[in-house]
Amino acid sequence: MSYRTLSEQEAVEYARSIPDLFPQDAQLVSREIGDGNLNFVFRIQDEGPSGRSIIFKQALPYVRVIGDSWPLTLDRARIESEALILENELYPGSVPKVYHHDTELALIVMEDLSEYQIMRKGLVERKRYPNFAKQIGTFLARTLFLTSDLALSPVEKKRKAASFTNPELCNITENFVFTYPFHDDPSNAYNPLLSDTVQRIWKDNVLKLEVARLKEGFMTRGQALLHGDLHTGSIMVTEEDTKIIDPEFAYYGPMGFDIGALIANLLLNYSAHEGHTLEPQEREIYQAYLLDTVVQVWDIFEAEFRNLWAEKAQEPYAKTPGYLDAYLRDVLQDTVGYAGCKMMRRVIGLAHVSDLESIEDPALRAKGEMLALSIGQEFILKRSTIASVNDIIALVTSSTVRQ
Amino acid sequence: MSYRTLSEQEAVEYARSIPDLFPQDAQLVSREIGDGNLNFVFRIQDEGPSGRSIIFKQALPYVRVIGDSWPLTLDRARIESEALILENELYPGSVPKVYHHDTELALIVMEDLSEYQIMRKGLVERKRYPNFAKQIGTFLARTLFLTSDLALSPVEKKRKAASFTNPELCNITENFVFTYPFHDDPSNAYNPLLSDTVQRIWKDNVLKLEVARLKEGFMTRGQALLHGDLHTGSIMVTEEDTKIIDPEFAYYGPMGFDIGALIANLLLNYSAHEGHTLEPQEREIYQAYLLDTVVQVWDIFEAEFRNLWAEKAQEPYAKTPGYLDAYLRDVLQDTVGYAGCKMMRRVIGLAHVSDLESIEDPALRAKGEMLALSIGQEFILKRSTIASVNDIIALVTSSTVRQ
Numbered sequence: 001m002s003y004r005t006l007s008e009q010e011a012v013e014y015a016r017s018i019p020d021l022f023p024q025d026a027q028l029v030s031r032e033i034g035d036g037n038l039n040f041v042f043r044i045q046d047e048g049p050s051g052r053s054i055i056f057k058q059a060l061p062y063v064r065v066i067g068d069s070w071p072l073t074l075d076r077a078r079i080e081s082e083a084l085i086l087e088n089e090l091y092p093g094s095v096p097k098v099y100h101h102d103t104e105l106a107l108i109v110m111e112d113l114s115e116y117q118i119m120r121k122g123l124v125e126r127k128r129y130p131n132f133a134k135q136i137g138t139f140l141a142r143t144l145f146l147t148s149d150l151a152l153s154p155v156e157k158k159r160k161a162a163s164f165t166n167p168e169l170c171n172i173t174e175n176f177v178f179t180y181p182f183h184d185d186p187s188n189a190y191n192p193l194l195s196d197t198v199q200r201i202w203k204d205n206v207l208k209l210e211v212a213r214l215k216e217g218f219m220t221r222g223q224a225l226l227h228g229d230l231h232t233g234s235i236m237v238t239e240e241d242t243k244i245i246d247p248e249f250a251y252y253g254p255m256g257f258d259i260g261a262l263i264a265n266l267l268l269n270y271s272a273h274e275g276h277t278l279e280p281q282e283r284e285i286y287q288a289y290l291l292d293t294v295v296q297v298w299d300i301f302e303a304e305f306r307n308l309w310a311e312k313a314q315e316p317y318a319k320t321p322g323y324l325d326a327y328l329r330d331v332l333q334d335t336v337g338y339a340g341c342k343m344m345r346r347v348i349g350l351a352h353v354s355d356l357e358s359i360e361d362p363a364l365r366a367k368g369e370m371l372a373l374s375i376g377q378e379f380i381l382k383r384s385t386i387a388s389v390n391d392i393i394a395l396v397t398s399s400t401v402r403q
Numbered sequence: 404m405s406y407r408t409l410s411e412q413e414a415v416e417y418a419r420s421i422p423d424l425f426p427q428d429a430q431l432v433s434r435e436i437g438d439g440n441l442n443f444v445f446r447i448q449d450e451g452p453s454g455r456s457i458i459f460k461q462a463l464p465y466v467r468v469i470g471d472s473w474p475l476t477l478d479r480a481r482i483e484s485e486a487l488i489l490e491n492e493l494y495p496g497s498v499p500k501v502y503h504h505d506t507e508l509a510l511i512v513m514e515d516l517s518e519y520q521i522m523r524k525g526l527v528e529r530k531r532y533p534n535f536a537k538q539i540g541t542f543l544a545r546t547l548f549l550t551s552d553l554a555l556s557p558v559e560k561k562r563k564a565a566s567f568t569n570p571e572l573c574n575i576t577e578n579f580v581f582t583y584p585f586h587d588d589p590s591n592a593y594n595p596l597l598s599d600t601v602q603r604i605w606k607d608n609v610l611k612l613e614v615a616r617l618k619e620g621f622m623t624r625g626q627a628l629l630h631g632d633l634h635t636g637s638i639m640v641t642e643e644d645t646k647i648i649d650p651e652f653a654y655y656g657p658m659g660f661d662i663g664a665l666i667a668n669l670l671l672n673y674s675a676h677e678g679h680t681l682e683p684q685e686r687e688i689y690q691a692y693l694l695d696t697v698v699q700v701w702d703i704f705e706a707e708f709r710n711l712w713a714e715k716a717q718e719p720y721a722k723t724p725g726y727l728d729a730y731l732r733d734v735l736q737d738t739v740g741y742a743g744c745k746m747m748r749r750v751i752g753l754a755h756v757s758d759l760e761s762i763e764d765p766a767l768r769a770k771g772e773m774l775a776l777s778i779g780q781e782f783i784l785k786r787s788t789i790a791s792v793n794d795i796i797a798l799v800t801s802s803t804v805r806q
Contacts, residue, residue: 149619149622149623154570154573154574154577154622155570155571155574156570157570157622158568158569158570158573159568159570161568162565162568165561165562165564165565166561167557167558167561167562168558170557170561171557171558174557179719179720183719205723205724205725206725208720208723208726209720209723209724209725209726209729211720212718212720212723212726213726213729215720216552216730219552219557219560220552220624220625220626221623221624221625222623222624222625223623315615316582316586317582317611317612317614317615317618320608320611320612320615321608321612322608322609322612323611323612323615323616326612326616327619
């Protein structure tokens with residue numbers, strides 16, 4: 001079938017045609033549940049005895065929220081389904097199961113995660129996820145290590161990297177994370193109370209030089225298969241479990257970009273509680289939980305990465321004393337730099353986060369936004385001095401105190 | 404026509420079938436002139452009035468010098484012809500003209516350069532090439548800058564990088580340049596007089612850690628389309644002109660790898676004259692010429708790179724004060740590191756250079772080889788301290804004095 005968008009009814013018929021997905025007598029109903037940025041997302045449910053439900057995700061040949069004035073490759077659906085399948089091999093259960101995918105229709109049929117909540121929403125509500133750090137740290141270590149030259153034959157790795165070439169989606173990141181927020185670009189959208197600070201940032205050539213270098217690394221350093229957009233809106237959680245969704249930005253890039261995206265989003269939430277949670281003790285306790293989560297995520301990532309290195313490294317230099325430590329320090333410093341860019345773009349650039357947007361009072365919101373900008377700048381400028389995750393926490397804490 | 408190797412006679416018939424290549428009444432004779440490492444190379448000449456000659460280069464599905472126990476992708480002929488065509492667009496006249504290429508037959512039909520000499524041979528004979536630095540410096544600047552994210556749209560650059568994915572040829576470099584020479588590998592072949600030094604190198608974990616990092620950069624940092632094997636045996640010269648041949652190793656990698664390969668080969672020749680040119684004044688004068696050539700190559704590369712940056716940079720950060728300087732310093736430090744690896748591998752590893760091999764007395768040859776190893780180690784260990792090309796020369800000079 002050549003590409004066309006499916007109606008709800010056609011989606012139901014398509015679902016029926018996939019063997020063993022639903023019982024013969026299923027009473028299927030379909031509902032569009034996409035958040036509307038890029039794709040159509042249907043939940044198709046059997047209202048009969050099986051009660052089974054699945055997710056139907058279809059890419060549109062343009063950015064849904066903008067319209068056909070911004071065309072966007074359908075190849076992203078192939079990349080997303082292939083990334084999900086691979087991630088599920090590398091760390092079973094960490095992503096929704098793919099039941100079926102159709103490259104022509106740019107369609108993925110996958111596991112429904114109705115009982116999960118988008119993590120960002122949970123963090124705004126000050127929820128806690130006792131297994132999250134363990135699960136995401138392991139996910140990061142496994143997906144990054146096992147797709148890199150450390151674990152794969154260099155020939156296989158280069159073939160994978162070529163097949164995950166994702167120029168149009170990368171270009172969104174290049175523009176909206178690394179370029180526009182640091183220039184006076186019409187796409188930017190920021191709280192007017194930040195005007196002076198934002199103007200200063202746009203004139204800060206030292207900062208911009210460092211962002212330029214980080215951007216160059218994002219564009220050229222194909223270390224490992226990244227999720228590519230690992231914010232807390234791409235993570236679904238229960239108290240017990242974590243699932244990572246939406247890897248349509250997947251491509252071969254620097255490992256620190258994924259870890260940095262995650263830490264940035266935890267710290268955007270940290271910053272947001274400055275304006276969102278006014279009771280000081282409650283705020284401090286939750287912020288401490290978030291910082292502890294950052295430390296745990298890195299520590300578990302590092303421990304698992306070290307295990308994988310010891311067990312599975314194919315690279316002949318892996319046994320060279322000092323190489324593992326040097327490798328991890330480079331990843332940590334990249335992580336800090338990319339986290340800084342990600343934090344700043346969510347305040348100055350086009351796409352904001354509900355952590356901060358949910359603060360209605362602009363002055364209170366500015367408090368959180370200023371803290372996010374301050375941490376972001378510190379991260380970008382001081383990343384080469386970072387030697388351990390505790391150094392990250394020290395930068396966050398000193399920025400918070402100075403606010 | 405599906406793949407098969409062409410006989411001399413079939414090559415002649417194929418050449419006749421290419422429109423406008425030879426006159427109708429051409430009296431074509433064919434001669435195999437390949438140096439025998441990887442491919443068949445025929446020169447086909449009209450012994451009639453046109454006198455015209457062309458080169459026929461056909462890849463074999465294995466390494467010719469080893470045989471079919473070492474299979475090697477035919478895709479390298481596609482990569483070579485596409486690289487030649489692109490390089491000729493980026494800097495017209497810098498490479499042989501491609502008249503025809505046939506992907507099925509892994510065949511390139513190209514300009515004959517009979518009047519040119521392999522540069523390595525000329526350098527052993529202490530010849531001088533007054534236009535060389537200008538031509539190769541410009542070639543490097545144009546091919547590297549104009550294929551990078553600095554000049555291309557990021558989407559176009561990623562498509563080019565995917566199309567120049569060259570895993571098998573890269574793997575030869577990964578093994579024979581970066582891995583085997585720094586380990587006790589059976590493929591190594593070195594002068595027995597160097598045994599103690601080589602044993603020390605294999606135990607030097609600080610050196611090996613730095614080589615590991617350089618190798619990781621080679622494997623992951625897709626900055627620009629490299630020639631990939633830019634030694635002085637891949638350069639053909641007359642007193643007036645320079646042509647770069649054999650880009651079958653072309654792929655997207657770090658810019659410094661190409662510049663470093665070239666500088667390494669100039670300095671291997673420099674080192675070889677320690678044993679090859681015994682008359683001190685003659686040696687010193689020629690070595691000074693070689694060092695001056697290194698300086699000029701970098702200076703011209705840098706000047707042309709700065710011009711291209713000013714005129715053609717598409718990257719929005721290109722105007723950020725300090726970014727160009729920082730970018731060039733990173734390229735220079737990579738250049739030094741890669742030059743160091745390249746020098747050491749030509750002494751310890753499988754493939755040697757005639758600059759050193761032409762010294763018959765093993766003790767005299769060891770003198771040159773020890774100098775090459777010493778410069779190589781200095782380059783690898785001290786590259787992060789290098790701020791200008793003069794720092795490179797200082798390292799070479801102090802190594803020479805210490806010998």
